[in-house]
Amino acid sequence: MTAIEVNNLNKHYGDFHAIKNVSIEVEQGEIYGFVGPNGSGKSTLIRSILGLLKTTSGSASILGMDALKNGAEVRELIGYLPSEVHYYDEMSSRELLEYSARFYKNADLSKIDSLAEYFQLDLNKKITDLSFGNKKKCSIIQSVLHQPKLLILDEPTSGLDPLMQNRFFDLIEEENKKGTTVFFSSHILSEIQRMCDRAAVIREGSISAIEDIQVLLEKQMKKVRVVFATVPEDKTLPIGSQHEKWNDSKLSFEFVGPVGVLIDWLSKQDLHDAVLVEPDLESIFMNYYQQ
Amino acid sequence: MNKNLYLKELKRNRKNLMIWSAIVIGFTLMVTAIFPYMAEMGDNITVLMDSIPAELGKALGVDADTWSSILGFYSTYYSIYIILLVSIYTASTGATIISKEEKEGTSEFLLTKPVSRQTIVFSKLMSLFTLSLIIFAIQTITALISINAFATSSVNWGVFTQMHLSGLIIILFFTAAGVLISMFVTPKKNFMGIVVGMTFGTYFLNAIGKSAEAVEWISYISPFRYLEITKDPTVSFNYVGALILLVIAGGMLYLVNRVYMKKDIAG
Numbered sequence: 001m002t003a004i005e006v007n008n009l010n011k012h013y014g015d016f017h018a019i020k021n022v023s024i025e026v027e028q029g030e031i032y033g034f035v036g037p038n039g040s041g042k043s044t045l046i047r048s049i050l051g052l053l054k055t056t057s058g059s060a061s062i063l064g065m066d067a068l069k070n071g072a073e074v075r076e077l078i079g080y081l082p083s084e085v086h087y088y089d090e091m092s093s094r095e096l097l098e099y100s101a102r103f104y105k106n107a108d109l110s111k112i113d114s115l116a117e118y119f120q121l122d123l124n125k126k127i128t129d130l131s132f133g134n135k136k137k138c139s140i141i142q143s144v145l146h147q148p149k150l151l152i153l154d155e156p157t158s159g160l161d162p163l164m165q166n167r168f169f170d171l172i173e174e175e176n177k178k179g180t181t182v183f184f185s186s187h188i189l190s191e192i193q194r195m196c197d198r199a200a201v202i203r204e205g206s207i208s209a210i211e212d213i214q215v216l217l218e219k220q221m222k223k224v225r226v227v228f229a230t231v232p233e234d235k236t237l238p239i240g241s242q243h244e245k246w247n248d249s250k251l252s253f254e255f256v257g258p259v260g261v262l263i264d265w266l267s268k269q270d271l272h273d274a275v276l277v278e279p280d281l282e283s284i285f286m287n288y289y290q291q
Numbered sequence: 292m293n294k295n296l297y298l299k300e301l302k303r304n305r306k307n308l309m310i311w312s313a314i315v316i317g318f319t320l321m322v323t324a325i326f327p328y329m330a331e332m333g334d335n336i337t338v339l340m341d342s343i344p345a346e347l348g349k350a351l352g353v354d355a356d357t358w359s360s361i362l363g364f365y366s367t368y369y370s371i372y373i374i375l376l377v378s379i380y381t382a383s384t385g386a387t388i389i390s391k392e393e394k395e396g397t398s399e400f401l402l403t404k405p406v407s408r409q410t411i412v413f414s415k416l417m418s419l420f421t422l423s424l425i426i427f428a429i430q431t432i433t434a435l436i437s438i439n440a441f442a443t444s445s446v447n448w449g450v451f452t453q454m455h456l457s458g459l460i461i462i463l464f465f466t467a468a469g470v471l472i473s474m475f476v477t478p479k480k481n482f483m484g485i486v487v488g489m490t491f492g493t494y495f496l497n498a499i500g501k502s503a504e505a506v507e508w509i510s511y512i513s514p515f516r517y518l519e520i521t522k523d524p525t526v527s528f529n530y531v532g533a534l535i536l537l538v539i540a541g542g543m544l545y546l547v548n549r550v551y552m553k554k555d556i557a558g
Contacts, residue, residue, distance in 0.1 A: 050403050052556040076405035086396030090303070102295040103404040 001064045003028045003150050003181035004049065009058030011044055018044040019205045022058070026183060031176055033192035033199030033213070034185040041205040042185045043083060046154050050080060063149060076104060079148030079180075083155035085135040089128035093138045096127060097145065104146035115141045118167060133159040140168060144175060151175060151182045157191060169195060189220065190278055220278070224262065225252045227272040238265040293406050293414045300418035304384060308422055311380040315430045318376065322368040323437040326361045330443055346502040361442045362450055363522040365434065370520035371494065374458045377430060378490045379483075381423040381462055382469030386482035388415050389551065390473040398556050412548050416470070423466050431455050450521075453528050457518035460533050464514045465490055467540035467547075474550045 004026040011018045019041040026032040036042050047053045049060045051071035060067040067074045087096050094112065101107035116123050119137040130138065136159045143151060151172070157165045172195065176182055184195055192199050193213055201209040224241075228249045237244055240257030249272075255262050266274055340348065389412065392398035401411060434455075438446060469486055476485065493513035500510020510516040517532030 047556070052399060052402055054553055054555055072405050072407040072410070074405075075403060078403070080403045082399055082403075084396070087400060088303075088397055089395070099295065099299060100400070100404070103293070103406060 001028060002026060002061075003030075004032075004060070004062055004183060006045070006049065006060045007058055009045065009048060009060055010056040011048055011053055012056045017205055019048070019202075022202070022205075022207055024200050024207065024210070026181060028063075028181050029176070029179055030198065031172070031182040031184055031196045033196035034183060034202065035187065035189060035192050035199050036202035037187055040202045042187075042202055043154055044205075045202070046080075046152055046183075046185060050075065050078070050152070076146075077149040079143035079146065079151045081136075081139050081143045081151070081153045081156050083158060085132075085139045087127045087135060087138065089126065092124055092126050093121060093130065093134075094123040096138060097123070097142055100142045101145045107146040109145070111145055112141065115144070118171070119164060131159075133161065133164070136160055137164065140171070144171070147180075149180060151180055152185075153182065154185045155187070156184070157186070157188070221254050221256045222259075222262070223252065223277040224255050225250070225273075225275040225277070226266070226269065227251075227274075229270040229272050232269060238262055292417055293410050296401075296406065296411065296414040297418050297421075300388065300415055301421060304388075304418070304422055307380075307384065308426060311376075312426055312429045315373065315376055315380075315426065316433045318368075318372060319430055319433045320437050322365060322373075323361065323434070323441045326364045326441050327443060329364060330359075330361075360444060360446075360522070361438055362446055365438060366454055366520060366522040369434075369454060369458065370515075373430060374461055374520070375490045375494060377423075377426055377458075378462050378465035379486055380426060381419070381466040382486045382490065383483055384422060385419050385466045385469030386473040386486060388419050388473075389470065389547075390476075390482075393556070402556055408552050409548060412551050416544060416547075419466060419470070420463070423462060427455075427459055427462060447524055450524050454520055454522070456528065457520055457533070460536050461514050461518055464536045464540045467543040470547050471543040474547050 002025050004024065006022055006024045009019060009022045022041070022045055024032075024034075034042055034045075044053065048055045049062065049067050051068065051074075055068060062074045063077055065074050088099075091099065093116070097112050098109060101109055101112075112123070115121075116137075119140065121134060121137045121141070125134075127135065127138070136156075140156070143153075153172070156172075157168065160168060172182055172184075182195070184192065186192055196213055199211055199213060200207050201211065228251065231249050235246075237253060238255065238257070238261050240261065241253045241255050244251065244253035262276075387394075392401055402408065406414075435451075438451070465486075468489060469482070472485055472489070473482060476482070494515055497510045497513035497515035500507050500513070500516065514536055517536050518529055519526060
């Protein structure tokens with residue numbers, strides 16, 4: 001049985017096709033990445049399979065059940081972490097979490113305190129007084145209280161500081177070890193690389209590739225910025241470099257290819273400073289999925 | 292019905308209910324407490340009433356008898372102010388009970404819980420009608436006690452019961468209309484203006500229709516046309532009118548469910 005199976009799903013808003021013939025298959029127990037730039041249809045797909053949006057055509061099943069028809073039963077098995085968290089302002093975090101948990105048959109209320117401590121969330125504060133990051137923590141706890149079989153995470157780390165991001169990843173890995181399937185949507189490629197085995201790439205509403213993360217890594221471009229102590233005579237850059245820009249002793253370029261080649265080349269230079277940056281997803285797509 | 296959601300809606304609306312109950316209780320007490328003073332002036336007022344054009348008197352539901360008994364006096368205020376006050380509360384609560392989740396972005400939270408949309412609508416309507424019945428009951432009990440306290444002669448309680456039963460049906464009608472409006476008006480709007488306009492507007496449509504025969508048809512748009520609030524013991528309860536209003540209200544709620552089932556919940 002597959003965890004998620006989406007077949008030729010379409011969602012149109014008048015003439016605008018938010019998602020076009022999307023098909024994906026997520027196996028049980030895997031952490032499946034879902035990458036795409038902002039506005040590419042990631043959230044639309046997630047919201048469609050959760051029943052928030054009424055799809056134009058196509059089918060979606062979750063753990064063997066029709067997600068579009070039997071939404072209520074299907075959602076019993078799902079933990080959902082939205083990208084933007086909106087909760088009832090007048091409630092405290094504890095009230096919100098208890099209210100949320102009471103909707104499920106097998107929610108474990110005793111987990112609230114330990115998880116709140118783990119994420120350093122003050123349960124007595126009103127939602128309206130919580131920062132974006134703290135609302136997110138509340139949402140994370142909310143998504144795992146009922147031991148879901150499938151976790152759907154939409155931009156889960158936005159608003160979390162690096163320490164909390166790491167704790168969050170640890171929690172997700174732990175849940176995954178217990179058998180929970182994770183559907184991880186993000187526009188940050190390094191997160192996907194860290195967490196996932198496979199990833200679907202969505203662009204302008206269509207799946208443009210389903211890749212092994214290893215392949216995605218090799219395709220990944222790095223932005224390189226170096227400051228030379230002595231500018232080399234030979235200005236040829238390693239194979240795989242593009243868009244080079246010289247500015248006196250400063251050089252910036254983009255590099256695609258095995259990282260060893262780049263390191264080799266860098267080690268031969270007389271440098272003051274070198275920076276390798278992961279480009280944003282949009283520029284990666286500009287490079288690889290243009291056609 | 293989802294009990295969790297039902298109870299949360301009751302809790303969420305409890306402060307508003309208390310405020311509106313206080314207003315309605317205060318108003319009912321004030322109206323009945325004034326009566327003894329008005330009754331003392333009875334004769335003078337009869338003279339005054341004779342000088343008012345009959346059409347205006349009809350439109351406002353007052354005549355010389357209005358000041359002769361506490362029930363007559365009370366019915367004038369009940370049919371205009373009290374029913375409208377309670378309806379404004381219930382209809383505005385109805386207009387926000389579903390749409391508030393969308394306005395504040397919490398519908399994403401609610402609709403990703405293991406409950407169907409139908410259950411959500413039903414549970415919310417159940418809380419709404421519970422709140423409506425609570426405020427109606429509070430007002431009725433206040434009126435019972437205070438009419439009893441300030442009456443100068445014996446009171447025909449049968450007329451009182453009929454009056455309040457008609458009032459209840461009109462209130463339920465407006466409550467359903469409030470929910471329906473919220474399905475078609477963008478949730479960012481403040482519904483209070485629409486609700487006040489709807490309740491007062493239909494009241495005056497009925498008043499205009501009653502006072503001038505040429506435009507009598509206009510009163511049929513108003514729910515007040517179907518259930519007359521009167522102190523006249525010879526007027527019997529209008530079962531047909533009551534049925535018409537309840538059927539229309541039921542139809543409106545059915546439509547609410549249909550619209551909500553198909554709605555896209557935006558992020």
